[in-house]
Amino acid sequence: MYTYNDYIKEEKLPHIWCAGCGNGIVLNALLHALADMQIPPEEVVIVTGSGCLARLVTYPNTSTIKMLHGRVLAGATGIKLANPNLKVFCLMGDGDGATIGGNHLIHCARRNIDVTAIICNNFNYGMTGGQYSATTPYGAITTTSRYGLVEENFNMAELVKACGAPYVARCSATDVLNLRKYIIEATQKKGFGFIEVLSACVTHYGKNNKMGDAPNMMRQIDSMCVPAARAKNMTEEELAGKYITGKLVDRNDLIDFGTSYQRLREEVTAK
Amino acid sequence: MSNMKFMQGNEAVARGAIAAGARFFAGYPITPSSEIAEQCSLLLPKVGGTFIQMEDEMASLAAVEGASCAGVMGFTATSGPGFCIMQEHIGHALMCEIPCVIVVVQRGGPSTGLATKPAQGDVMQARWGCNGDHSIIALSPSSVEECYELTAKAFYFAEKYRTPVIVLSDGITGKMYENVNLRELGEDELPPKREIAGDPADYRTYNFDPDNIPPLAPFGTAWQTHLSSAMHNELGYSFGAPENADRCVRYLTDKIEKHIDEITMTRSYEMEDADVVFISYGCSARSARGAVEKLRESGVKAGLLQLQTVWPFPKKEVTAALGQAKVVAVPELNLGQIFQEVAACNKGTKLISIPKVKGELLTPQEIIDAIKEEM
Amino acid sequence: MKAAITLHEKRCKGCGICAAFCPRRVYDIKPGEKVTVARPEDCIACRMCEFRCPDLALEVTKL
Numbered sequence: 160m161y162t163y164n165d166y167i168k169e170e171k172l173p174h175i176w177c178a179g180c181g182n183g184i185v186l187n188a189l190l191h192a193l194a195d196m197q198i199p200p201e202e203v204v205i206v207t208g209s210g211c212l213a214r215l216v217t218y219p220n221t222s223t224i225k226m227l228h229g230r231v232l233a234g235a236t237g238i239k240l241a242n243p244n245l246k247v248f249c250l251m252g253d254g255d256g257a258t259i260g261g262n263h264l265i266h267c268a269r270r271n272i273d274v275t276a277i278i279c280n281n282f283n284y285g286m287t288g289g290q291y292s293a294t295t296p297y298g299a300i301t302t303t304s305r306y307g308l309v310e311e312n313f314n315m316a317e318l319v320k321a322c323g324a325p326y327v328a329r330c331s332a333t334d335v336l337n338l339r340k341y342i343i344e345a346t347q348k349k350g351f352g353f354i355e356v357l358s359a360c361v362t363h364y365g366k367n368n369k370m371g372d373a374p375n376m377m378r379q380i381d382s383m384c385v386p387a388a389r390a391k392n393m394t395e396e397e398l399a400g401k402y403i404t405g406k407l408v409d410r411n412d413l414i415d416f417g418t419s420y421q422r423l424r425e426e427v428t429a430k
Numbered sequence: 431m432s433n434m435k436f437m438q439g440n441e442a443v444a445r446g447a448i449a450a451g452a453r454f455f456a457g458y459p460i461t462p463s464s465e466i467a468e469q470c471s472l473l474l475p476k477v478g479g480t481f482i483q484m485e486d487e488m489a490s491l492a493a494v495e496g497a498s499c500a501g502v503m504g505f506t507a508t509s510g511p512g513f514c515i516m517q518e519h520i521g522h523a524l525m526c527e528i529p530c531v532i533v534v535v536q537r538g539g540p541s542t543g544l545a546t547k548p549a550q551g552d553v554m555q556a557r558w559g560c561n562g563d564h565s566i567i568a569l570s571p572s573s574v575e576e577c578y579e580l581t582a583k584a585f586y587f588a589e590k591y592r593t594p595v596i597v598l599s600d601g602i603t604g605k606m607y608e609n610v611n612l613r614e615l616g617e618d619e620l621p622p623k624r625e626i627a628g629d630p631a632d633y634r635t636y637n638f639d640p641d642n643i644p645p646l647a648p649f650g651t652a653w654q655t656h657l658s659s660a661m662h663n664e665l666g667y668s669f670g671a672p673e674n675a676d677r678c679v680r681y682l683t684d685k686i687e688k689h690i691d692e693i694t695m696t697r698s699y700e701m702e703d704a705d706v707v708f709i710s711y712g713c714s715a716r717s718a719r720g721a722v723e724k725l726r727e728s729g730v731k732a733g734l735l736q737l738q739t740v741w742p743f744p745k746k747e748v749t750a751a752l753g754q755a756k757v758v759a760v761p762e763l764n765l766g767q768i769f770q771e772v773a774a775c776n777k778g779t780k781l782i783s784i785p786k787v788k789g790e791l792l793t794p795q796e797i798i799d800a801i802k803e804e805m
Numbered sequence: 806m807k808a809a810i811t812l813h814e815k816r817c818k819g820c821g822i823c824a825a826f827c828p829r830r831v832y833d834i835k836p837g838e839k840v841t842v843a844r845p846e847d848c849i850a851c852r853m854c855e856f857r858c859p860d861l862a863l864e865v866t867k868l
Contacts, residue, residue: 184859
């Protein structure tokens, strides 16, 4: 029986993130999910890239690898295919996952690699000082869009859904019980499990866009969330600037790459 | 046991990798390397391995690194433009100390250059392509046989020194057909197994001792690893102190350079009494060998020192060759990338560069003509 | 008392999320300071503060 404490290196705390940063909430949810699933720590691999969230590798009591910026899912693909028994968790910010690594995201989802991908979307590059990313909303102020951003952003969950991922969920970082549930479901799904967590960067994005302190910023993010069931009855205008949350995709009709490839191996060796 | 087959250099690369125990290939198609990927897609599933065609070269080498971390030796293959894209992961693998093999079938550059024509213009890219100080191992085959042998050897060095190893092939060596002995590798030729013992609590991912490189514990074992390409401590956690940065960078150089004698592989042809010496590698070494034969027929004491190991640069062997010769010439399909390294070892021997960047092989006659005035 | 609250003070960065979201106003926080467990007797052990704490600084045990 593993407990929460088996998955964390408590001696490494306090962590390096700013006060009110959602990254800690995601870390906490992940560790609780691991304990709930009773996955032996040595079977877990945590893969990150660059940026604030990537520093997460310091805290779990599991093997970890920091890939290069954006290459999280590409590295994870190799890990999972080489040893399908491993549980591979890919933790990315919106820079890693949606922007520099966007190409790997769509292909990993399309190939249906059996890993759990969590994008902690805080709408900007925190580590480098609050520049805009591919998820920064139109008009937002960042250190590289001082007059307001003139680019449209990605709808991450819809993008991954369109790529054919069998499991997609989205929630706010404060929606902690659902977050943990989604991590567990995404992990247990045979195939690409994707969760977008809407999170707060109080230090940069919050400050630049006058969103107040951590609780205020979290509340504003919560107010942007619309549960999928409610969104069904809303018009496009009403949904502008909103994020549809909940379990958005849960399919069992898709075969993951590893399973398909194993079938191929068996067929060619039988010949 | 002899197992002679007539095949292409690129195919022999795939066969050599599999003979060495590689069971993972991730790549992106590019001329003139694509047959390596094609062969892997045919051969790997039959031996329980995995072939995957990734979305680009960054993803390819990242996936190879991932497989290696999970305990399965992997490799990728590319050509010049793809090699450029891979540089960031070569640096990552160097810093994280992840064994892997990158096969580069060189073509005319810069950039798109001559997609279907041979060149040897990536010698310096192999040495210094990624950022920061480091050392690197690069082996250059000049025959189909050597495609098989040196690719297998690349895995041996990759595992032994926990580092990426580059196989610098070229559009001629990769595309030509020859006989190759697909022999079984001996126990001592196979890459060392990652044997890890002791209390998992005592395991350190790194120890910064060039003579005692800890094996990389595969993910999924009791030995926890933390891999990071940031300056790190023994446990693999970020550690940016100036003294630690100095230690990391020097170690990455020392762990290769201190073992240069073991890593260096050269072949000598007619060198015993040679006073006209060619120093070459890859496809150009074959042209030089032709020149040696012709010159010998006309009574010139010519010889060839072929560099199978290009990096780390075989200074000792090159210095000895310079010492015995009256004239040394370096034929190569670039504007003198290895010539400059030879020049750095030279203490007064007449030294000639024989460059060619037309996307064609050097002919033996071109080589002979280039040194005629000096004889 | 329905719950025992452990506050790892060293880890707390004083973001105020626990205090703001607590349904029973168990916590007090002043700007620039760490949180204090002001009214532990009001805690209903819902543990939401523990899961929401970005600093992994709270543990709530049901009694």
